[in-house]
Each structure stands twice: as C-alpha cells, then as structure tokens.
Amino acid sequence: MKTIAFFNNKGGVGTTSLVYHLSWMFADLGVPVLAADLDPQASLTTMFLDHDRLESLWPDDDEHPATIYGAIRPILRGAGDIAAPPVEWITKDLGLLPGDLGLSLFEAALSRPPNVAFAPLLEEMAKGWAKLVLIDLGPNLGLLNRAALFASDHVCLPLGPDLYSRQALKTLGAALTHWRGSDGLAFAPCGYVVMGNYPLLNQLASAYRTHILNESSPEPSPNVAGDPNCLAQLKHYRSLMPLAMEAHKPMFELKPADGAIGAHFEAVRQCRADFLRLATAIAASVGLPMPSSAL
Ligand SMILES: Nc1ncnc2c1ncn2[C@@H]1O[C@H](COP(=O)(O)OP(=O)(O)O)[C@@H](O)[C@H]1O
Numbered sequence: 617m618k619t620i621a622f623f624n625n626k627g628g629v630g631t632t633s634l635v636y637h638l639s640w641m642f643a644d645l646g647v648p649v650l651a652a653d654l655d656p657q658a659s660l661t662t663m664f665l666d667h668d669r670l671e672s673l674w675p676d677d678d679e680h681p682a683t684i685y686g687a688i689r690p691i692l693r694g695a696g697d698i699a700a701p702p703v704e705w706i707t708k709d710l711g712l713l714p715g716d717l718g719l720s721l722f723e724a725a726l727s728r729p730p731n732v733a734f735a736p737l738l739e740e741m742a743k744g745w746a747k748l749v750l751i752d753l754g755p756n757l758g759l760l761n762r763a764a765l766f767a768s769d770h771v772c773l774p775l776g777p778d779l780y781s782r783q784a785l786k787t788l789g790a791a792l793t794h795w796r797g798s799d800g801l802a803f804a805p806c807g808y809v810v811m812g813n814y815p816l817l818n819q820l821a822s823a824y825r826t827h828i829l830n831e832s833s834p835e836p837s838p839n840v841a842g843d844p845n846c847l848a849q850l851k852h853y854r855s856l857m858p859l860a861m862e863a864h865k866p867m868f869e870l871k872p873a874d875g876a877i878g879a880h881f882e883a884v885r886q887c888r889a890d891f892l893r894l895a896t897a898i899a900a901s902v903g904l905p906m907p908s909s910a911l
C-alpha cells in the first residue's frame with residue numbers, strides 16, 4: 617500500500633479537487649483507494665457526500681463516531697488510543713475517511729509527544745482492500761500536517777499559476793526539509809502538479825529542485841513541460857467544476873443529464889484523458905503497480 621499526501625501551505629491551489637478526482641480515477645482504474653480527509657475544513661468530505669449524509673455524520677452533539685474527530689476523541693479525552701471509524705463507502709473501490717472541523721482541536725494535543733497517530737488509523741481502515749491512500753491536507757505548516765506527513769510515503773505538491781506559488785515553495789521546502797532532516801520523517805516528494813498557465817511558470821521547475829529536492833538547478837532553468845518532477849499541467853475546467861460539485865461526481869464522469877451538453881461533452885472527454893495521464897504519472901513516480909487493464 618502507498619500513502620500519498622497532497623499538500624501546499626498556500627490554499628486555493630486545487631489540492632482538494634485533485635485528491636477528489638484522483639481518488640475516483642484510481643478507483644475507476646481498478647486501484648482501490650482510501651481517500652483521507654485530514655483537513656479540518658473537510659471540503660473533500662463535502663465534495664463526496666450530499667447534505668443529508670453530512671448532517672448525519674456531523675450532528676450537533678459532540679460525538680461524531682464516524683469521522684476523524686470521533687477517531688481522535690479518545691486521545692483528546694486522555695482516555696485511550698486513536699480508534700478507526702468505519703470506512704464511508706463511496707463505491708466498492710473507493711472509501712472515505714470523513715473529515716471534521718473538530719480535527720482542529722487535535723493540533724494542541726499534538727504539541728505533546730507522541731504524535732504519530734495517523735499511520736495505524738489509516739492502516740486499519742485500509743486493511744484488506746485499499747492499495748492506495750490519498751490524503752487531503754489543509755494549507756498550513758502546523759503540527760497536524762506534520763503528523764499526517766509522518767504517516768505518508770510520499771508528498772505531492774499542487775501549485776497554483778502565480779508568483780506566490782513559486783515563493784511558497786521556499787517556505788514549504790524549508791519546513792519539509794526540516795521535518796525530514798531533524799525530525800526524521802521518511803516521506804519522499806513525488807512531484808508537483810501545476811494548475812493553469814502563467815508567464816513565470818518555468819521558474820517553478822527550478823524552484824522545486826532548489827527548495828524541495830535541495831538540488832542545484834541547471835542553467836538555464838528547465839521547462840515545466842519537460843521537467844520530470846512535473847506530474848501534470850492541469851487546465852482550469854471552468855464550468856465543469858460547478859456541475860461536478862452539484863452532481864457529487866468527478867468532472868470526467870459528467871453526463872448530459874448532469875448538464876454536460878454541447879461543448880462540455882468534449883471538455884469531459886479531455887478531462888478524463890488528463891486525469892488518466894496524471895494518475896499514470898503518479899503511479900510511476902511512487903512505484904505503484906497498476907492493473908494491466910489500466911495500461
Ligand atoms: N482544475 C480545476 N478547474 C476548475 N476549477 C478548479 C480546478 N481545481 C480547483 N478548482 C476550483 O478552485 C477552487 C479551489 O480549489 P480547491 O481544490 O478547494 O483548492 P485547495 O484545496 O488548494 O484550497 C475551488 O472553487 C475549486 O472548485
């Protein structure tokens with residue numbers, strides 16, 4: 617089993633959307649996936665589930681036994697270890713660890729060692745079925761994310777199409793280097809995904825090498841297009857995304873009945889091809905065997 621965290625300390629760069637779509641794509645390709653929502657904002661969970669289901673997972677009382685918050689409550693109470701909640705099945709090959717705003721309360725508990733809570737939880741939930749765990753993380757360099765990366769084999773960085781993303785690589789790189797060096801976390805960077813296009817795009821390739829891989833960057837700077845660390849350059853799929861959110865489906869499975877008519881039809885087809893390529897690139901980067909039917 618491989619565990620990949622998707623992480624950037626800059627928000628709004630498409631992290632959650634990426635985890636959502638890749639979870640569906642890998643599951644479609646016959647790689648069973650546990651999607652773990654470890655962002656206290658829980659947006660991944662709201663993408664997967666409808667309002668009624670969310671209401672039953674997040675009642676007004678303080679228990680929430682079927683979410684990540686329920687799982688960590690024994691630790692918060694000082695009354696036991698983390699307890700895995702049931703898998704929330706989306707399809708037979710796609711399960712969700714539901715997120716919860718209450719997870720933010722865990723940050724303070726993490727300041728006390730030991731703080732390696734997530735690995736056994738994910739292992740127990742994935743046991744006997746999942747080949748891949750994809751983790752969605754919120755945009756900060758706090759202890760919660762450090763603990764999640766402790767449970768990860770790889771980290772994938774979604775990058776936005778702006779100057780800020782290039783600068784964020786510096787702070788992100790410093791934190792990741794520190795966590796891997798002094799703190800002994802074992803995750804390996806497996807590449808980055810760029811959303812959209814912008815004039816300084818190619819500087820991302822050298823910034824990733826310098827700050828994330830701590831390698832010297834060749835001169836002149838490599839192009840993102842030919843950079844082996846660039847897993848994909850994704851498009852902004854515009855109106856497909858709101859249709860997908862409404863239907864609780866990935867964009868590449870939208871049908872005319874979901875509103876994907878006219879020009880949307882071709883966009884859906886291209887979107888599927890883009891995510892198929894990206895899933896294949898990620899699998900190759902992390903050494904995940906793909907079923908022969910998916911190749
Ligand atoms: N490839 C895409 N095409 C169209 N809209 C996108 C795409 N990726 C993300 N978005 C939209 O951008 C916004 C931020 O995306 P989100 O995945 O929540 O980012 P993050 O998790 O990094 O904060 C959301 O409104 C989402 O619907």
Ligand SMILES: [Mg+2]
Binds near residue numbers: 631655754
């Ligand atoms: Mg997010």
